[in-house]
Amino acid sequence: MKYTKRLSTLFSELEKCEKFADVGCDHGYCAEFMLERDLCAHAVVSDVSAESLKKAQVLLANYAAAGKVTSVCCDGLEKIPRDCDLVLIAGMGGEEIVTILKNGFLPRKLLLQPMKNTRKVREYLLSQGMEMIADYTFADGKFYDLIKAEQTGRASAYSEKELEFGRDNLLRPSADFLEKLRTEIEKKKKYLLSPVDGQAREEITLSLERLEEINRETRKYI
Ligand SMILES: C[S@@+](CC[C@H](N)C(=O)[O-])C[C@H]1O[C@@H](n2cnc3c(N)ncnc32)[C@H](O)[C@@H]1O
Numbered sequence: 001m002k003y004t005k006r007l008s009t010l011f012s013e014l015e016k017c018e019k020f021a022d023v024g025c026d027h028g029y030c031a032e033f034m035l036e037r038d039l040c041a042h043a044v045v046s047d048v049s050a051e052s053l054k055k056a057q058v059l060l061a062n063y064a065a066a067g068k069v070t071s072v073c074c075d076g077l078e079k080i081p082r083d084c085d086l087v088l089i090a091g092m093g094g095e096e097i098v099t100i101l102k103n104g105f106l107p108r109k110l111l112l113q114p115m116k117n118t119r120k121v122r123e124y125l126l127s128q129g130m131e132m133i134a135d136y137t138f139a140d141g142k143f144y145d146l147i148k149a150e151q152t153g154r155a156s157a158y159s160e161k162e163l164e165f166g167r168d169n170l171l172r173p174s175a176d177f178l179e180k181l182r183t184e185i186e187k188k189k190k191y192l193l194s195p196v197d198g199q200a201r202e203e204i205t206l207s208l209e210r211l212e213e214i215n216r217e218t219r220k221y222i
Helices: 005-013 029-036 050-059 061-065 094-103 118-127 160-165 167-171 175-193 199-219
Strands: 019-023 042-047 069-073 086-092 109-114 131-140 142-150
Touching: 005 029, 005 109, 005 131, 005 142, 019 029, 029 042, 029 050, 029 061, 042 050, 050 061, 050 069, 061 069, 086 094, 094 109, 094 118, 109 118, 118 131, 118 142, 118 160, 131 167, 131 175, 142 175, 160 167, 160 199, 167 199, 175 199
Parallel strands: 019 042, 019 086, 042 069, 086 109
Antiparallel strands: 109 142, 131 142
């Protein structure tokens, strides 16, 4: 089976645990990856959509028959056992991820891949004292953010720029992050050539200046 680069990047951050949960699992590939490699003793797959969950149930039928997989149709963490020590939530908006965590519980380890509003996820994790072990952008046709967080008791405050762009992106900028900056800068410059005025022009100009500042700062590291 050939996985997308996005899924392969998620896999590269999955680590050994006792009970793994994939919330919003859809296809179920992540649980399959964990079980195939003996990275977890048990996996819980969940999705709010019964139709999506069905795909994972079909894929993981042999593991379920062996008692190694539980599948639950539910909203967020509603029916996820609290002893799941690694929880993956990928492919949803940042606000939705925060709502799921607020309405549920804070697992010991989280792997998150928000599609947008990543800043809100960072703010929430920090407000709960979770340390972001990894926080970076990668590309697979479009740009994605990945956050790996743990309850370590060692969370340190983020600066304004870190909240906006992600700590690893600023300290160890990858080619993908630099490409994202370039793309965003070009997009904003092009937009400013169109007849946009008033507050919108001001906001885009400010945002462009900020991106150019980050672009200059991160280039020091390469
Ligand atoms: C874009 S897919 C991502 C699938 C997979 N996690 C991945 O990253 O490839 C999003 C999945 O999340 C499910 N979903 C959305 N909101 C959810 C929620 N509140 N609770 C559980 N599942 C949810 C959707 O039904 C869908 O199957």
